[in-house]
Amino acid sequence: MIPFLNLRAINSRFRDEFIEEFNQVLASGQFICGTKLEGFEAAFAKFCGTKYCIGVGNGLDALRLILTACGIGSGDEVIVPSNTFIATWLAVTAVGAVPVPVEPEPKSFNIDPELISEKITKRTKAIITVHLYGQPAKIIELKNIAEKNNILLIEDAAQAHGATFDGQKVGGFGEAAAFSFYPGKNLGALGDGGGITTNNPLLYEKICLLRNYGSKIKYQHDLIGNNSRLDELQAAILHVKLKKLDFDNARRIEIARIYQDEIKLDVVTLPSTQENSSSVWHLFVIKSKFRDFIQSELFKKNISTMIHYPTPPHLQSAYKNLGLKIGDLPIAEQLSKEILSLPISPVMQNSEVEYIVNTINNLKSKL
Numbered sequence: 001m002i003p004f005l006n007l008r009a010i011n012s013r014f015r016d017e018f019i020e021e022f023n024q025v026l027a028s029g030q031f032i033c034g035t036k037l038e039g040f041e042a043a044f045a046k047f048c049g050t051k052y053c054i055g056v057g058n059g060l061d062a063l064r065l066i067l068t069a070c071g072i073g074s075g076d077e078v079i080v081p082s083n084t085f086i087a088t089w090l091a092v093t094a095v096g097a098v099p100v101p102v103e104p105e106p107k108s109f110n111i112d113p114e115l116i117s118e119k120i121t122k123r124t125k126a127i128i129t130v131h132l133y134g135q136p137a138k139i140i141e142l143k144n145i146a147e148k149n150n151i152l153l154i155e156d157a158a159q160a161h162g163a164t165f166d167g168q169k170v171g172g173f174g175e176a177a178a179f180s181f182y183p184g185k186n187l188g189a190l191g192d193g194g195g196i197t198t199n200n201p202l203l204y205e206k207i208c209l210l211r212n213y214g215s216k217i218k219y220q221h222d223l224i225g226n227n228s229r230l231d232e233l234q235a236a237i238l239h240v241k242l243k244k245l246d247f248d249n250a251r252r253i254e255i256a257r258i259y260q261d262e263i264k265l266d267v268v269t270l271p272s273t274q275e276n277s278s279s280v281w282h283l284f285v286i287k288s289k290f291r292d293f294i295q296s297e298l299f300k301k302n303i304s305t306m307i308h309y310p311t312p313p314h315l316q317s318a319y320k321n322l323g324l325k326i327g328d329l330p331i332a333e334q335l336s337k338e339i340l341s342l343p344i345s346p347v348m349q350n351s352e353v354e355y356i357v358n359t360i361n362n363l364k365s366k367l
Helices: 007-012 015-028 035-048 059-069 087-094 139-148 201-210 232-242 245-262 291-300 317-322 330-338 350-366
Strands: 052-056 077-081 098-102 124-130 152-156 176-180 194-198 215-217 284-287 339-342
Touching (some): 007 015, 015 035, 015 232, 035 052, 035 194, 052 059, 059 087, 059 152, 059 176, 059 201, 087 098, 124 139, 139 152, 194 201, 201 215, 245 284, 245 350, 291 339, 291 350
Parallel strands (some): 077 098, 124 152, 152 176
Antiparallel strands (some): 176 194, 284 339
C-alpha cells in the first residue's frame, strides 16, 4: 500500500540528530521556555522573513492568541473562508467573536477577495485568510481590502510553511500569522506544536505574555493569559527539520509537477497556482464528480487517499447556532463532494508517483 503520508520514513531521516537533541534537552534539565525554543523561534522568524516568532502549543492556539492579542472578542465579526479546516472558525468562536464565511475561488480553493466587501459590517474587525493546501491566497488584494476598511488581516499559514507570493514567504503580510507544527505538516513536530510570526513588536510582547499565564516574571501576572508553550524538545526537533524544509518543499513541488504534467483523465480537474506565487503543496487536491469512484479504485490498487474536508464548517453540528443550512454556501459544499487528496511527501519515490499517475489514467476505460 502506498501510504497517504509516511511519517515514519519522513522522520527516520533525522533519527541521529533527534537523539542528540533529546540528550541535550535531558541533560539541561530545562524543558519549557529555554534556549532550544529561543533558537528555533529565531530561526523560523528568519526563515519566514519576519522580525518575530512565538512558539505556542498548536495551530489553533496560535490563531486564538493572535485574535486575543488584537483585542477581538464578544460582539465582533471575523471574515473566514467557508472552505477550510474548522480550526480557523473555532479560534474565532473561542474569543467570543462570530465567524462570517466567504466562499472560495473554485480553482484555487482559497477565499475569493471579490466576495469579501459585501460581508464587511461595522462589527467586522479582521479577515483571516487561509493559505489552503500550501497555496498562497491572493494576499495583496486581501491586504488592500483590509487597509481600505481599517480592519486587520491575519494569515492562517498552518499548511503553508515556506510558500511564497512575489518572492516573499507567507507569514509577514498581515498583522500576524499562525502556523501549525502538527506532525503531518510540511514542518511537523513529533507531537503538537504551533507558532506565530509578526513584525509588530507590541503584538509580539503581548502574545509572549498571553501564552505564559499572562506573565513575564514568574508569579507576576499582567494579563489574563493561557498556558500554550512550545516545549524545548519539540522546538529542538523542529529546528533540526527546518534546515531541510526548503529541500523537502522542493521535492513536493517536483511531485506536484509530475502529477500536473502526466495525469490526463478528462474527468479530473487538477489544481493550479496563481501568478507570482509558489505553493509548497502540503496537499495535492484534485476535483472530480466521480470522486468516490476514483478513491475506491485507487484503494483497490493499494493507493491511500484522503478528503480534505468532507463536511464544511457551516454544516457541522458545532455551528448549527449560525443558522446556516445546505445550499447557503454552495461552492464550499460542492468542493466537499468532489475533492480528493493524492499522496505527496518528500520521501515518495518516483516509481510510486508514476504508479499513481498510471492508475488514474487507466480509469478512463472504466468511466
